Amino acid sequence: MRELPRIARDRLAAGPVPTPHLDANLISGFVGQSLLPDERQRVIAHLATCEQCRAEVRLVVAVTQPDARGARANAEARPSPQGFSWQRWLRWQPVTAALAVAVIAVFVVVSARRPGSRLSYRSANSPVAMVSKSAPPPSPAPSAGNAALRLQTPPSPGEAKHKVEAAAASNQTAAAARRIQEKQGVHQVAPNADSPELISGNLTAPKVEQAEAREFEIAAPPPPRPASVPAPKPAAAAPQSAAERVGIQAGAAPARGVARAPGVMSVGDFAAKSGASPPSVSALAPAVRWETKVDTAGAPVDQGAVERSVDGGRTWQCVQVADGVTFRAVFALGRNVWAGGTAGAFYHSSDGGEHWSSIPLAATATAVGTSVGDIVSLQFADATHGVVSTSTGVTWTTSDGGQTWQQTQN
């Protein structure tokens, strides 16, 4: 900084001290920047010549800052302008870090778009990879607690209410699941290396006009599954419109808010579908996704059906769970899959969707005199601890795999 001539400094300090001094109202107004413009100018004029008030204002500014002690220390001493300054270096550190993150992000995105790239595949299998099934870009997630959730189509005004309700229910479910995990000392819903399967969830809005599905998934490491696992039997081939599948068929990374389940599909299946020689399991384990499909407009056949994709979302198969039920939520945790729908219909499969058994949630609700409504969201921390939200605003929790339920009114 340029030096001020000594005489100027002396004359600057020699000015008369103005009185009266600033009172607490003006000082707090000045620091809070809530004074009128001319009033602020008068305060500045006073401060320019009053060392006493400057000291008070300085103190107030220092303790107003979040790190009051650090700010006060900073306000009291000025480091030497010469030589290396840690403060100066630290001042630029966030910028440097941001640039580094941006460069890494660009590198990852570019790599992920390269088909066949090992990095590309791994990127697509990152813990919270989002994919979009439909052409429009996904909407932002409703909340941080539901970060993996993506709306697939922009909601119409008529849908908005349902979507908000569903998102809220999902948030409640996630929060309750987190509480259970905390009690158990489980910190992540995502399976770890010991449970190398996938978690896939689905959240659908009731009675939407267009076919839509919203889902999220949490990735798991590639599983060391044997190649002899049979492929699931599809109940019916799900119709795939061009609009629905375009994003995935184009070869882009799965863009739907979906988790992959690297363990369900075998290497042999992959080779058969792709026509290529089977690469290593760790590199090529595809994603298994679960979702429900709500289509009240044009596809009554698979309305409310549970769908599964074993190739990362390229193709989808309807999975027969139960007749006459419109499923609105599905959640997978390894080989365990749960599906919930209208009138409290709730089913569980422990073999990746091949066999399903009913869970007595509706009966429990009836026994306690509560209307169970439709299951709109569900989430499990493990095979026994789960949370279910219903359209009636009730959250049900279980800690024994669904044999008994406790309700929480929201």
Added chain:
Amino acid sequence: MNSTETSTTTEAALSSEARLPDALRDELWRRSGAADFGVDAAEFASILEQIAARYLPGAGWSSLGAAAVADFCRSLRLQDLALARACAAGHEAAWNAFLIRYRQGLARTALAIVREESAARELADSVYAELYGLESRDGQRISKLAHYDGRGSLEGWLRSVLAHEFTDRHRREHRLVSLDEQVEAGRDFRAAEAESSASPDPRVEAATDEALAAVSAEERLLLASYYLDGQTLGAIAALLGVHESTVSRRLDRIVRALTKDVVKRLRQRGFSRDQVREALKVDVRDLAVDVRRQLRGARDEPRTVLSTESKE
């Protein structure tokens, strides 16, 4: 500026026609939540009128217009104001609310200021006692909260009160320290104050004063904060609500312009270049000299000129 002390005459000048309109009274009263603390609309409007009369320039409001008064009143922290004035009036629910919201913050701020727990507690307690109002005048308890005007947040006002109390105490204690204590503290071994560099020639002082008078108030505040108080650029930036680099650029520009102005005025007064250089010599104590760099550079540059004039 000491508004609480000088407000009486201004308030007296408030004419009856300058009362807040009824609609505005009701609006502000509803927004303030004063009803929760038993302050009715008329009482709250009276408080607002006193505050407006205190801060708005001029003895009345006629020249300002009703819109300006309304804007001013709306700019106040109405909820904080209602709470503070209800506390000052001794409303129990208001005190409970105040304690819940601000007591801990008061202690934290005191600790941040004093940085020593027992002293911080003492400071916070003394301020709290003033807020509650221990002194009585005509049998009435006078609470310091009655002086809060809602210009900034109540939290900020409390910080200001604490800072004021702390600096006051510091000055009082500093004045009361005996000479023996100062000797024990080694204060009489301090280096003697350097002789003022003020030139005996009054023309230099006059030229500098004229140049400083031409500097705006904000620029003068920047100069005083940086060169007199030794504040960092960051602290000054926080004070003025601008970016640090802005402060740096402005300071550099101000000093350059000020020096140039002083030189010009001295030359107009018949000073030679050498005399100007002598008058504006930089105090060696202010130079942050990097000796190593200077010595290294001396091999390449046999002569280094430190004259302010030559920089210009």
